[in-house]
Amino acid sequence: MPTPEPSEYVTIVSSDGFEFKILRSAACISGALRKAFDPASGFREQVESRFVLENFPGVVVEKICEYLYYNQKYAEAKDVPDMEIPAELCLELVTAADYLDC
Amino acid sequence: MIAGRGRQRIRPPRRHGLGGNDLDFEKLWTTISAAFLEIHTRNASTLSYEELYRQAYQIVLKKRGDDLYKRVNAFEHEWLVTEVRKSIKEHYSPQMLANAQGLSSTTNERRMAGERFLKGLNDAWSHHQVCLSMISDVLMYMNRTYCDETHRPPVYTTAMTLFRDDVLRSPIVESESRSVLDLLCDVMLDQIQMERDGDVIDKYLIKSSVLMLESLYDSKPGSADERLYNTAYEQEYLKRSRLFYRQESELLIREADAGAYCRHASRRLYEEEERCKSTLSEGTMPLIREVVEDELIRNRLSEVVEMESGVRFMIDNDRFQDLNLIYALNARVDDKKSGLTKAVQQRIIAMGNEVNEAAIAASQAPAAAPDNGDKGKGAAPERSTNQQTVAAIKWVEDVLQLKDKFDAIWKMAFQKDNVMQTAMTKSFTEFINSATFPRSSEYISLFIDENMKKGIKGKTETEIDVVLEKAITLLRYVQDKDLFERYYKKHLCRRLLMNKSISNDVERQMIGKMKIELGNNFTMKLEAMFKDMTISEELTSGFKRHVEGLGEQDPRRIELAINVLTSMTWPLESMGPSEEGDSRRTQCNFPPAIERIKRGFEKYYSEKHSGRQLTWLANMGSADIKAVFPKVPQKDGTFKERRHELNVSTYAMVVLLLFNDMAALQSLTFEEIQAQTNIATNELVRTLQSLAVAPKTRILIKEPMSKDVKATDRFSFNEGFSGKFVKIKVGVVSGGNKVETDRERRETEKKNDDSRGFCIEAAVVRIMKQRKELSHQQLVVETLHQLASQFRPEVSMIKKRIESLIEREYLERIEGAAVDSYRYLA
Numbered sequence: 001m002p003t004p005e006p007s008e009y010v011t012i013v014s015s016d017g018f019e020f021k022i023l024r025s026a027a028c029i030s031g032a033l034r035k036a037f038d039p040a041s042g043f044r045e046q047v048e049s050r051f052v053l054e055n056f057p058g059v060v061v062e063k064i065c066e067y068l069y070y071n072q073k074y075a076e077a078k079d080v081p082d083m084e085i086p087a088e089l090c091l092e093l094v095t096a097a098d099y100l101d102c
Numbered sequence: 103m104i105a106g107r108g109r110q111r112i113r114p115p116r117r118h119g120l121g122g123n124d125l126d127f128e129k130l131w132t133t134i135s136a137a138f139l140e141i142h143t144r145n146a147s148t149l150s151y152e153e154l155y156r157q158a159y160q161i162v163l164k165k166r167g168d169d170l171y172k173r174v175n176a177f178e179h180e181w182l183v184t185e186v187r188k189s190i191k192e193h194y195s196p197q198m199l200a201n202a203q204g205l206s207s208t209t210n211e212r213r214m215a216g217e218r219f220l221k222g223l224n225d226a227w228s229h230h231q232v233c234l235s236m237i238s239d240v241l242m243y244m245n246r247t248y249c250d251e252t253h254r255p256p257v258y259t260t261a262m263t264l265f266r267d268d269v270l271r272s273p274i275v276e277s278e279s280r281s282v283l284d285l286l287c288d289v290m291l292d293q294i295q296m297e298r299d300g301d302v303i304d305k306y307l308i309k310s311s312v313l314m315l316e317s318l319y320d321s322k323p324g325s326a327d328e329r330l331y332n333t334a335y336e337q338e339y340l341k342r343s344r345l346f347y348r349q350e351s352e353l354l355i356r357e358a359d360a361g362a363y364c365r366h367a368s369r370r371l372y373e374e375e376e377r378c379k380s381t382l383s384e385g386t387m388p389l390i391r392e393v394v395e396d397e398l399i400r401n402r403l404s405e406v407v408e409m410e411s412g413v414r415f416m417i418d419n420d421r422f423q424d425l426n427l428i429y430a431l432n433a434r435v436d437d438k439k440s441g442l443t444k445a446v447q448q449r450i451i452a453m454g455n456e457v458n459e460a461a462i463a464a465s466q467a468p469a470a471a472p473d474n475g476d477k478g479k480g481a482a483p484e485r486s487t488n489q490q491t492v493a494a495i496k497w498v499e500d501v502l503q504l505k506d507k508f509d510a511i512w513k514m515a516f517q518k519d520n521v522m523q524t525a526m527t528k529s530f531t532e533f534i535n536s537a538t539f540p541r542s543s544e545y546i547s548l549f550i551d552e553n554m555k556k557g558i559k560g561k562t563e564t565e566i567d568v569v570l571e572k573a574i575t576l577l578r579y580v581q582d583k584d585l586f587e588r589y590y591k592k593h594l595c596r597r598l599l600m601n602k603s604i605s606n607d608v609e610r611q612m613i614g615k616m617k618i619e620l621g622n623n624f625t626m627k628l629e630a631m632f633k634d635m636t637i638s639e640e641l642t643s644g645f646k647r648h649v650e651g652l653g654e655q656d657p658r659r660i661e662l663a664i665n666v667l668t669s670m671t672w673p674l675e676s677m678g679p680s681e682e683g684d685s686r687r688t689q690c691n692f693p694p695a696i697e698r699i700k701r702g703f704e705k706y707y708s709e710k711h712s713g714r715q716l717t718w719l720a721n722m723g724s725a726d727i728k729a730v731f732p733k734v735p736q737k738d739g740t741f742k743e744r745r746h747e748l749n750v751s752t753y754a755m756v757v758l759l760l761f762n763d764m765a766a767l768q769s770l771t772f773e774e775i776q777a778q779t780n781i782a783t784n785e786l787v788r789t790l791q792s793l794a795v796a797p798k799t800r801i802l803i804k805e806p807m808s809k810d811v812k813a814t815d816r817f818s819f820n821e822g823f824s825g826k827f828v829k830i831k832v833g834v835v836s837g838g839n840k841v842e843t844d845r846e847r848r849e850t851e852k853k854n855d856d857s858r859g860f861c862i863e864a865a866v867v868r869i870m871k872q873r874k875e876l877s878h879q880q881l882v883v884e885t886l887h888q889l890a891s892q893f894r895p896e897v898s899m900i901k902k903r904i905e906s907l908i909e910r911e912y913l914e915r916i917e918g919a920a921v922d923s924y925r926y927l928a
Contacts, residue, residue: 053152
């Protein structure tokens with residue numbers, strides 16, 4: 001493996017070129033991201049710590065990242081406040097959720 | 103959330119290639135399969151997961167999941183058959199199967215070849231696992247949706263099954279029927295065998311092979327029994343191990359001693375367990391343990407126990423460690439440890455019987471003497487009875503030693519096992535009560551007697567306690583407790599009356615212990631004896647005051663110390679001259695001075711307790727006499743008066759007082775003495791022997807001088823008597839407690855049987871009174887049960903007693919009952 005120590009942050013890139021650096025642990029909440037960054041398999045994403053989401057624009061990816069942190073923060077908590085989801089994005093987010101398995 | 107957000111337009115999800123209608127399946131598959139190939143050849147780092155994932159996602163989204171699934175499986179199959187199989191074959195070398203094919207090759211070569219093969223296979227397997235986990239990562243979406251919906255196993259599982267079919271079950275070489283799996287198992291078994299033989303093998307390789315086999319299933323995945331490990335490997339492993347250990351145990355039994363065998367067996371057990379942990383699977387542990395236990399212990403234990411160097415040898419040589427091993431091994435296969443228990447019991451009984459025989463031999467060494475010597479009362483029987491006493495004490499000590507020995511073994515080697523203790527106690531009981539050795543009760547009582555008289559002198563309380571505790575320990579084993587009571591009473595009686603006991607406290611302590619062990623009933627009479635002694639002391643001092651109160655200041659006053667004994671509690675008959683029973687009750691004539699004081703006491707006593715009759719037992723008493731020997735020339739030429747205080751028996755006192763009023767040198771014949779004193783013949787013979795024959799206390803001169811006393815012998819006062827000490831004790835013949843002669847013994851037993859008869863009758867009546875009707879069998883059982891704490895009656899004796907009770911109309915037979923039954927007649 002080129003990187004023996006997995007970096008703490010990973011980069012998610014949107015289709016329109018926005019880059020989001022988020023905690024690896026948060027990213028791994030998504031099944032697809034987790035597998036892409038799995039050190040045991042060694043795909044290119046893992047080597048570069050960089051995942052390009054070709055299908056989603058920055059505005060959706062931002063929301064995705066927000067959700068990942070939200071999920072991580074409240075993983076063990078009760079009485080969780082609802083997350084703000086702009087209505088116009090919800091369909092796209094549903095697709096993304098299915099795609100990323102989160 | 104969405105509602106109430108005002109009128110915003112919901113953006114339709116963009117389908118950047120995700121859901122487009124244009125799907126070129128073949129094109130996508132080409133990309134994917136190329137990527138898979140890269141994965142298999144370890145080139146994954148150039149691949150973009152996102153791209154592959156997206157493509158697989160699209161395919162599934164477009165409902166082509168079925169095609170994709172099949173293509174993937176076909177791809178894997180192809181890969182395994184062409185590539186993996188080839189690489190496995192490269193690792194195959196015929197040396198591995200040297201044994202099977204009869205080729206000669208050293209163990210070392212075989213091991214190396216085997217390791218190479220295992221390594222190749224393991225590498226292939228682990229690589230396959232890694233690749234498939236990456237591929238199934240890529241195909242995650244298919245697994246999640248398509249496989250779930252159609253209930254197909256995920257790609258990973260399918261691919262593992264493919265590995266089983268395409269690699270493990272493929273023939274190694276085209277021409278051979280042996281599959282890779284068979285070979286794998288053979289190699290593993292071979293390696294383990296090498297380890298058993300002492301080689302060092304690569305445990306890790308075997309362990310990973312085991313893990314592989316464990317993760318694959320024989321047919322359908324499901325129950326644990328279906329794992330390839332269990333079906334293909336484990337059974338064969340157990341079979342071979344059984345064979346191996348069977349042979350090994352055979353060899354060992356022939357060549358090693360029992361201790362070494364046990365050590366080896368427990369080492370093997372440990373090794374096998376460790377092997378399961380480190381090399382094989384934990385699940386195999388109970389199975390292989392069973393196999394080894396079967397072959398090394400269960401089937402061999404009796405042989406090991408009976409080996410020349412077996413349990414017997416270990417016991418005799420105090421091999422605690424070996425015994426402990428054998429115990430641990432036995433405990434593994436048998437909760438009751440019956441093999442070992444049996445051997446230990448046999449040994450106890452054998453050793454116990456040796457002790458018994460030694461005692462009998464020691465007591466019968468001058469065998470003829472005591473039997474024939476019953477009539478002639480010479481020194482020979484005296485010595486032989488002494489010898490018997492020594493034998494008795496030696497017997498007790500030997501038994502105690504035996505007990506200590508086995509206690510030590512029990513503590514050190516048997517981990518204080520309860521079952522063993524019960525068994526050992528049983529064996530002790532058995533030999534102590536064995537029919538060939540009926541004297542245990544007597545011997546134990548004698549042992550206590552000896553200790554009370556001499557043994558405990560100068561010992562501390564704790565030491566005394568140990569001795570007493572030992573006696574109690576033995577007593578616990580004795581079944582005929584009533585016989586023991588009889589002997590103990592007799593011995594205690596002697597001790598008390600003759601003041602032989604060193605410490606009354608210890609006596610009381612002993613009785614306290616017996617009370618705890620055997621209950622109140624047992625000690626009641628013994629305690630009554632002590633009470634009598636105390637009362638007697640009070641009586642004596644009371645009488646002394648009474649005499650002083652009379653004011654009769656006679657300088658020649660005689661002091662009287664008296665013991666008043668309740669005839670029911672004291673075994674007086676055994677104290678009397680039992681040989682000639684009819685003369686027992688004759689009263690001897692006391693000289694007037696004595697007679698006077700006797701009357702005085704009788705009067706005093708009847709004032710205190712009216713209606714009681716006193717019987718004087720002169721044969722038990724003793725007297726202190728002050729004697730003045732006149733001035734006669736001594737051997738050393740001195741010429742003076744000598745004073746001695748003589749301690750003699752009552753009879754001797756009576757005899758001596760006869761000479762008091764006679765002139766010097768005047769003599770009396772035996773018959774004259776007897777006529778004047780009315781002492782029974784045998785008692786008088788004994789008395790005169792002690793006065794005239796015993797060399798140090800020759801106060802009387804006998805004519806003619808000889809050892810035996812005849813009716814015509816004449817006796818006169820020995821004026822020339824001299825002694826070194828002022829106080830002289832004239833020995834009382836047969837004063838101590840000795841083992842009974844056979845004749846006495848028969849009598850004791852007869853008496854005992856009589857009293858047992860009453861006990862049995864009482865028990866039968868008690869039972870019948872309660873039950874009213876009872877079958878013969880039940881009655882016998884209950885009677886035995888009731889009397890168990892006292893003795894074990896013979897069934898024939900119970901029968902006889904029942905007959906007698908029927909005759910006396912306590913019971914009647916129930917006519918026409920199916921089994922013999924009795925009814926109680928009120």
